[in-house]
Amino acid sequence: TGAINGLLGWYMIREGKKMLSITIEGDGRHLITDAVMSAGLVIGLVLIDLTKIAVLDSLLSIAIGLFIVYTAYKLVRKSVAGLMDETDFSMVDEVLQILNKNREIEWIDIHNLRAQRYGNELHIDCHMTLPNYFDLTRVHHEVSKADELVNQFGNIKTEFFIHADPCIPECCFYCRMPNCPIRSQEKTEDYIWDMARVAQNNKHFATETIVIAHE
Numbered sequence: 001t002g003a004i005n006g007l008l009g010w011y012m013i014r015e016g017k018k019m020l021s022i023t024i025e026g027d028g029r030h031l032i033t034d035a036v037m038s039a040g041l042v043i044g045l046v047l048i049d050l051t052k053i054a055v056l057d058s059l060l061s062i063a064i065g066l067f068i069v070y071t072a073y074k075l076v077r078k079s080v081a082g083l084m085d086e087t088d089f090s091m092v093d094e095v096l097q098i099l100n101k102n103r104e105i106e107w108i109d110i111h112n113l114r115a116q117r118y119g120n121e122l123h124i125d126c127h128m129t130l131p132n133y134f135d136l137t138r139v140h141h142e143v144s145k146a147d148e149l150v151n152q153f154g155n156i157k158t159e160f161f162i163h164a165d166p167c168i169p170e171c172c173f174y175c176r177m178p179n180c181p182i183r184s185q186e187k188t189e190d191y192i193w194d195m196a197r198v199a200q201n202n203k204h205f206a207t208e209t210i211v212i213a214h215e
């Protein structure tokens with residue numbers, strides 16, 4: 001399978017460049033790395049078998065160990081970057097800037113955001129907290145508005161899947177709704193929707209301590 005992976009990897013890099021798709025290109029490199037690794041493993045095993053040199057056996061074990069550590073490191077780094085490709089970071093950042101600049105008073109927060117790039121399309125999943133007394137028509141309207149905004153101002157076509165969350169009293173301190181009939185406390189904080197904040201799997205920001213001053 002090493003040779004097949006190598007071929008497939010080369011093909012994906014070529015196609016990736018053609019489509020300007022960083023994700024596919026990245027996957028192609030990954031496949032080539034795997035192919036080289038598989039080939040190295042086979043050559044190592046054959047050498048051990050032919051030469052019966054015990055040192056080779058240990059060397060191969062060390063190499064495999066290092067490779068596993070390296071793979072684990074890459075995985076951890078990727079999940080720290082918010083489960084998204086680092087190359088997609090700037091595109092998601094652009095989406096966040098558009099949302100921040102044009103955000104509606106009704107959009108209490110955005111969280112649990114995940115992004116993925118498919119070719120020339122960006123796919124974003126996120127949760128949006130809205131006042132819990134909005135009816136479905138209103139919720140649909142707010143969600144569609146966010147989608148339209150991002151596709152109107154963004155440089156990349158974005159497929160937006162927004163999951164609506166009803167607000168809870170813990171949201172009130174950063175909720176901008178004026179004359180809210182169920183407000184339990186005054187609004188004291190303003191949050192900018194940056195990557196670190198919106199990527200959180202946390203429901204709402206209530207437990208957060210990072211605070212941005214009023215505008």
Ligand SMILES: [Zn+2]
Nearest residue numbers: 140141143144
């Ligand atoms: Zn609809």
Ligand SMILES: [Zn+2]
Nearest residue numbers: 175177180183
């Ligand atoms: Zn409220």
Ligand SMILES: [Zn+2]
Nearest residue numbers: 112127165203
């Ligand atoms: Zn949520």
